[in-house]
Amino acid sequence: MVNGQLFVADISSYLEHTGWRRRSESWRGAAMWTHQNTYNVLVPARDGMGDSKLRVSELLDLLATIEQRPAEEVARDINSPHVDQHWYRTFTTGLPSGFTTLRAGLNALRGVMAVFSAAARSVVEGPHFTFSGEAPETVGALVDRVELAPTRAGSYIFPVRVPLVDDPELARKVSTQLLDATIAVRDAALSGSPAAFDGTVSAGVSAELCEGMLGLAGAKGGEPFEIGFRWARGLPTDLPSTTVVFPEGSAEIISAAADRLRRHGPSGEVTVTGIVESLHDQPAHADRWRIRVRGEVSGAKGNRRVLWVRLMGQDSYHAAITAHRERHRIRARGVLSETGARAELITDDFEVLDR
Missing domain, CATH: 3.30.920 (Metal Transport, Frataxin; Chain A)
Structure with missing residues (x-):
């Protein structure tokens, strides 16, 4: 056995x-x-x-x-029914399958840590163009539980295990957020333009996540790489096992996108439709009414996300309170904020659905 x-x-x-x-x-x-x-x-x-x-x-x-x-x-x-799995496949030119250089391996491990941490921060803190300060303790505790499994050939694969323990829903949200962000980065990179990343922030893409991916592209930054996902059967999901492929040369456009995100490039008009997860009223601020929405966003990359929405009036905020209490879906249209590190949808077009 x-x-x-x-x-x-x-x-x-x-x-x-x-x-x-x-x-x-x-x-x-x-x-x-x-x-x-x-x-x-x-x-x-x-x-x-x-x-x-x-x-x-x-x-x-x-x-x-x-x-x-x-x-x-x-x-x-x-033996591990309660473990989500990610794998990061790198390709080192000139070496047989099962080998990588010390520098490329170290860069890849740092990249894996950065990518997962960025996805976790996006779930806990909401989408950001770029993160500042220390990560919340919740993020640190989750990262500390992630396991690095034995590497394997083909060419050089770093398997990562995410135990669904203590807070399995949070761990699964981070895995699905990372999948969403990975697909968004891949699709934007294939376009060949950093501007294509403007709509990816709401999918969990940040400067830190892009920079982490650069570590997977080899010591010189030009090699292809892949990120794969397999879901724990102990927490059922409709998502299939998936491998997201980044062809040779992807790192160049991803690097340019990371710089663009740090400059908070504009991301155009988007529409979010979903459930209000929480409400925040800060009377001392002029832009006092904010809600946190989990749902789908059109006009942006990816499918699943949490997005902060800044409401422009008290009537909309009161409607959001009712929607939160009664679990009604809402729809908000507007543009993503270009100021501050957090990506917020600024809207004066807000409505409650399902009433």
Whole structure:
């Protein structure tokens, strides 16, 4: 058996999560599972049976072949139903698969830390063009729980595990925010223009996140890279496992975008539709009424996000209070603020939906 004991319940839930189907018949008490009407495996009826070790070993070998990754890694996944996984694939020119240079490896690890931290800050503090000061304790505590798994060949992959413990909803929000931001950066980079990043801030893209990605592009900054996501089956989601590919040369445009975000470039008109998560009234400020909205934004990159909205009048704020209390959706149209580090939607076009 690989990587310690595997339990029947975890094996069965993993097979179901990865698209296998349990057949109605059994064989000598063992459950029969099939995949795409092509592959078949046997799962022991219960833990501790005499042939369990052989059956599980055969199952792991087949899964490793189908998923094209080491059996040890598959076993870790089976044993970890409450762990989201990210992987960062780098390509070092002139070296065989499984090797990278010391400098490129160090840059990549720093980049992984920066990318994840930026996504976490975007979830906790809201979207920012660029972050200032120390990260909140909540972000630090989450980053401290992230695990670096054994690296592997192909070319050089840094697997990262995000345990869904203590606050699983927050950890999952950070993973999905990072996916949204990664896709937004990739799409904007493919356009070839730093201006295409103007609408990505509300998707969780910041100068820090872009700068972190630069660390994945090799010691000279010109190599391709990939960021992948696999979701813990212990916290179900409709999101599929995904790999986001950044072709050679992406780093140059991402670097220019990071500079642009630090200058708070304009991002045009956007519309946010979603649920009011919280309300903030600061009577001492002229721009006193703000709400935090989770939803979808048109006119910007990405799909899932939290966005701060600055309301221009007390009537709108009172309507937002009612929407928050009664869980009604709202819609706000306006432009993202160009002043201050936080990205805010400034609007005088606000309405409550679902009434």
